Amino acid sequence: MLTFYMTPGSCTTGIHILLEEVDELFAVELVNLLEGDNRSDTYLALNPKGTIPMLKLEDGSVLTEFQAIACWLAWQHARLKLIPSDALGAARAIEMMSYAVGTIHLQAFARIFTPEKFAADANDIEAVKKEGRRRVAECFDVVSQLLDRNDGYVCSEFSVADAALFYVEFWADRSDIPLPERVRAHYNLMLTRPKVRQVLMEEGYRL
Ligand SMILES: N[C@@H](CCC(=O)N[C@@H](CS)C(=O)NCC(=O)O)C(=O)O
Secondary structure (H helix, E strand, O other), X not given: OEEEEEOOOOOHHHHHHHHHHOOOOEEEEEOOOOOOHHHOHHHHHHOOOOOOOEEEOOOOOEEEOHHHHHHHHHHHOHHHOOOOOOHHHHHHHHHHHHHHHHHHHHHHHHHHHOHHHOOXXXXXXXXXXXXXXXXXXXXXXXXXXXXXXXXXXXXXXXXXXXXXXHHHHHHHHHOOOOOOHHHHHHHHHHHOOHHHHHHHHHOOOOO
């Protein structure tokens, strides 16, 4: 069985959604980031980067990085077309997924959630958080323009890109950062998916 290393409400929510959408059977290992579980010798022996999400595969090897895990799940369950089968569609899905994880999460939200990693000293913390909120808003304006290509999902059908975009939209919602109309419509569409609702409930959120 797969083992999924996750923290409720973190970026792992996106992978959690994909695991449920593909109906994988998996065990869960909760990683308490505040307690430093991800810096323990045991965790670092599995994943020297100390990051979540992490998936331990049936052969005991581990897979890290959101996009790699998402693509692996999609390719393992190819009939579900979680990555479009045409080259441009696949590239579009990866394009949005990379923007959500690499830019919206790691360059914008990370400034709000872990400002100390970006601040030269303690006096800079508030300015870093403010810059994070500015970047989040700017990024969602970009997403709004990109979503213009389709009504609804990022590609013509639900894909790995939607799961990635959803977790940053969820963070915006929880942080009282307004989403542009088109992005909010995408977020609301995701909230109609039974597996998305199930994951949020399992992670302790009331809808
Ligand atoms: N590049 C990684 C980044 C994921 C990431 O930064 N996850 C955060 C939690 S949302 C984390 O592991 N933080 C702990 C740390 O970086 O020490 C990925 O795509 O999986």
